[in-house]
Amino acid sequence: MSLFPPRESVVDVLLPVAVGSAYSYRVPEGMEVAPGDIVVVPLGPRMMLGCVWPPAENPKPVDPAKLKPIHRKYDVASLSPAMLAFIRWIADYTVTPPGMVLRLALRHDESAGISRERTGVRLTDQRPQRRTAARERVIEALADGFVRSKTDAAREAGVSPSVVDGLVDDGVLETVVLPPEPAAERPDPDHSAPELLPAQRDAADRLVEAVKARAFRPYLIDGVTGSGKTETYFEAVAETIRQGRQVLILMPEIALTQAFLDRFARRFGVKPAEWHSAVGTKRRGRVFKGVSSGEVSVVAGARSALFLPFRDLGLVIVDEEHDSAYKQEDGVHYHARDMAVVRARLEEAPVVLVSATPSIETEVNARRGRYSRLHLPERFAGTKVPRLEPIDLRKEGPPRGQWIAPRLAAEMERTIEAGGQALLFLNRRGYAPLTLCRACGHRIRCPSCSSWLVEHRFRRRLECHQCGYATPVPNECPNCHEPNSLIPCGPGVERLHEEVAKLMPNARLQVLSSDLAGGVERLRAELKAIEDGAVDVIVGTQLVAKGHNFPGLALVGVIDADVGLGHGDPRAAERTFQLLHQVAGRAGRHEKEGRAFLQTYMPEHPVMQALVAGDRDAFYDREIGVREEAHLPPFARFCALIVSGTDAHAAQAHARALAACSPLSNEVRVLGPAEAPLALVRGRHRYRLLARSDRGFDLSNYVRAWMAGAPRATGNLRVEIDIDPQSFL
Ligand SMILES: Nc1ncnc2c1ncn2[C@@H]1O[C@H](COP(=O)(O)OP(=O)(O)OP(=O)(O)O)[C@@H](O)[C@H]1O
Numbered sequence: 001m002s003l004f005p006p007r008e009s010v011v012d013v014l015l016p017v018a019v020g021s022a023y024s025y026r027v028p029e030g031m032e033v034a035p036g037d038i039v040v041v042p043l044g045p046r047m048m049l050g051c052v053w054p055p056a057e058n059p060k061p062v063d064p065a066k067l068k069p070i071h072r073k074y075d076v077a078s079l080s081p082a083m084l085a086f087i088r089w090i091a092d093y094t095v096t097p098p099g100m101v102l103r104l105a106l107r108h109d110e111s112a113g114i115s116r117e118r119t120g121v122r123l124t125d126q127r128p129q130r131r132t133a134a135r136e137r138v139i140e141a142l143a144d145g146f147v148r149s150k151t152d153a154a155r156e157a158g159v160s161p162s163v164v165d166g167l168v169d170d171g172v173l174e175t176v177v178l179p180p181e182p183a184a185e186r187p188d189p190d191h192s193a194p195e196l197l198p199a200q201r202d203a204a205d206r207l208v209e210a211v212k213a214r215a216f217r218p219y220l221i222d223g224v225t226g227s228g229k230t231e232t233y234f235e236a237v238a239e240t241i242r243q244g245r246q247v248l249i250l251m252p253e254i255a256l257t258q259a260f261l262d263r264f265a266r267r268f269g270v271k272p273a274e275w276h277s278a279v280g281t282k283r284r285g286r287v288f289k290g291v292s293s294g295e296v297s298v299v300a301g302a303r304s305a306l307f308l309p310f311r312d313l314g315l316v317i318v319d320e321e322h323d324s325a326y327k328q329e330d331g332v333h334y335h336a337r338d339m340a341v342v343r344a345r346l347e348e349a350p351v352v353l354v355s356a357t358p359s360i361e362t363e364v365n366a367r368r369g370r371y372s373r374l375h376l377p378e379r380f381a382g383t384k385v386p387r388l389e390p391i392d393l394r395k396e397g398p399p400r401g402q403w404i405a406p407r408l409a410a411e412m413e414r415t416i417e418a419g420g421q422a423l424l425f426l427n428r429r430g431y432a433p434l435t436l437c438r439a440c441g442h443r444i445r446c447p448s449c450s451s452w453l454v455e456h457r458f459r460r461r462l463e464c465h466q467c468g469y470a471t472p473v474p475n476e477c478p479n480c481h482e483p484n485s486l487i488p489c490g491p492g493v494e495r496l497h498e499e500v501a502k503l504m505p506n507a508r509l510q511v512l513s514s515d516l517a518g519g520v521e522r523l524r525a526e527l528k529a530i531e532d533g534a535v536d537v538i539v540g541t542q543l544v545a546k547g548h549n550f551p552g553l554a555l556v557g558v559i560d561a562d563v564g565l566g567h568g569d570p571r572a573a574e575r576t577f578q579l580l581h582q583v584a585g586r587a588g589r590h591e592k593e594g595r596a597f598l599q600t601y602m603p604e605h606p607v608m609q610a611l612v613a614g615d616r617d618a619f620y621d622r623e624i625g626v627r628e629e630a631h632l633p634p635f636a637r638f639c640a641l642i643v644s645g646t647d648a649h650a651a652q653a654h655a656r657a658l659a660a661c662s663p664l665s666n667e668v669r670v671l672g673p674a675e676a677p678l679a680l681v682r683g684r685h686r687y688r689l690l691a692r693s694d695r696g697f698d699l700s701n702y703v704r705a706w707m708a709g710a711p712r713a714t715g716n717l718r719v720e721i722d723i724d725p726q727s728f729l
């Protein structure tokens with residue numbers, strides 16, 4: 001006979017906190033719970049959402065009387081077995097406590113999920129005692145007998161809401177409860193299907209077939225810029241909707257993709273549900289519930305949408321799959337593209353990666369046949385993808401203090417005269433990346449980071465792009481106190497804007513970068529203005545390289561093609577190739593053929609050569625060869641450990657202690673610790689270790705064992721684990 005009553009009255013609940021395992025709770029009489037149920041439980045003084053977790057293999061006996069009871073079940077569908085498996089998989093792979101992954105899945109305001117009742121007003125048979133012009137207008141506006149919200153009624157009648165309230169008090173209007181607003185309207189798969197080109201048709205047919213098969217199959221839509229990849233995968237989206245199942249479309253910069261939402265609406269009649277950081281909490285709560293009930297059929301979102309509790313996920317799309325924004329760099333370090341493939345596998349659904357410049361990882365997977373490649377070799381409009389023409393800055397560079405070579409300036413002028421738009425690309429925000437004292441040579445740096453302060457002239461201050469520190473531009477050198485001795489070095493987009501304004505005083509200019517005042521809304525408006533042709537010259541950062549479709553854009557000039565190549569970062573070549581190819585791909589997408597120019601000091605560099613020759617395969621062949629030879633991903637696995645703390649010695653000592661206790665293995669090499677290239681960020685000193693293994697080795701498991709036996713980080717020391725690191729700073 002057991003000492004304790006049956007285990008059924010005790011369950012494990014995983015909480016969104018950083019502990020290794022689930023906590024046990026007592027199930028109160030009359031309540032029934034099963035793994036996946038979302039419940040509200042007490043933790044210390046707080047109430048918290050958690051997820052009932054599958055029972056451990058060998059549970060320790062516990063006395064239910066000593067356990068706290070579950071407070072209540074939360075009013076949302078339970079997480080599916082596939083979702084639970086997904087949370088577990090990510091936790092294992094990224095070497096993170098599962099609770100931290102659950103936190104990504106439950107990250108929406110609890111109170112926001114419980115939507116308040118919406119009410120409206122309707123005209124009754126009563127007529128008011130006191131009659132005023134305002135009151136008459138309301139009665140007139142509502143004479144059709146339809147229900148309206150109070151605000152709408154007031155707006156239509158052109159009166160203040162208090163007039164409406166007064167009429168409700170007098171019984172002239174009655175209040176009625178409106179049905180809850182739907183989280184999203186149902187897209188119509190046949191709203192407006194376009195005629196596809198043969199290559200699009202073939203690709204779309206294969207995807208539709210995969211959706212029907214309801215099985216995990218990974219695809220790569222590999223199509224040149226402007227080939228109509230979106231229209232192609234929309235056919236698979238349509239089929240999934242027809243099947244009554246759900247679709248997840250991941251995008252790297254959803255806040256900027258108003259154009260995408262509009263395009264979706266043109267094809268399906270309504271916009272998809274959006275999910276990203278700029279969506280308000282109330283709306284998030286609704287989308288969360290709508291996704292979990294199955295009411296929402298298509299979500300377009302940033303990487304966090306990966307953790308939504310889909311009831312019946314039938315298709316996953318990863319648009320611009322090569323984009324580095326898919327990598328989450330703090331908290332749980334995960335790569336949303338890779339995890340999207342995992343999720344699709346667990347849900348037994350097809351997954352479609354989409355790019356004109358696939359990541360090396362994806363390209364290798366496609367070459368090996370692990371992903372099926374769907375090729376779209378031509379632009380929809382029939383124009384050619386522009387070649388990049390090199391401008392050798394050693395031979396035909398601009399005069400000192402300027403950044404636009406004479407040849408590029410002349411081409412820009414010609415383009416604008418012919419009614420086209422020009423885009424200058426420079427991946428540097430602000431006015432100047434460095435401020436220097438001409439008297440003593442002092443360079444102004446951030447007090448808490450190892451980075452230079454960047455001058456932002458529009459805002460009249462120096463800013464740190466690592467930590468956000470900002471200070472007014474000083475009148476004298478902070479070091480030698482010489483007045484008026486500070487000079488800006490190098491260009492940022494604001495400085496380039498100044499130069500274009502001088503060169504072309506009549507052109508309409510627009511700077512586009514992520515720190516545009518006015519935030520996302522303003523950006524969306526500016527992008528629309530460009531699309532509509534209200535701008536002649538756009539000066540932009542990498543923000544403009546991403547997926548935009550600017551019909552009038554005829555010329556692209558890359559101001560400094562070499563920016564990304566200097567760092568000794570193993571992904572520098574790949575990044576540079578993708579970025580420059582994508583920027584060039586913005587030109588000539590409609591009637592006009594586009595041209596693109598590349599200002600460089602190293603025209604002989606293999607990346608420049610491949611870009612200039614328009615030879616994509618040459619780039620991939622070479623880069624894949626380099627990776628294989630140097631034993632770099634995807635031909636090896638990497639895991640970075642970043643040790644940081646406010647005390648440099650303590651951080652370094654801890655990093656050394658970690659290195660010293662790494663488990664011996666023939667299959668793993670641990671490199672470092674070494675001071676990180678970004679040695680100081682927000683006042684924290686950083687050291688890096690790198691573990692490297694063969695492809696087939698379970699590096700996550702190795703790191704888990706390593707951390708289990710490692711000394712604990714005390715004080716404010718922190719150890720971040722970054723599996724498959726993208727950044728080596
Ligand atoms: N079958 C089609 N019918 C009508 N218009 C189409 C069709 N296919 C593509 N288009 C149009 O062609 C243009 C380019 O397509 P789209 O933006 O999908 O290309 P893409 O391959 O996604 O390009 P990128 O990789 O550069 O973002 C768009 O304006 C799109 O609406």
Ligand SMILES: [Zn+2]
Pocket residue numbers: 446447448449464465466467468469682
């Ligand atoms: Zn800083």
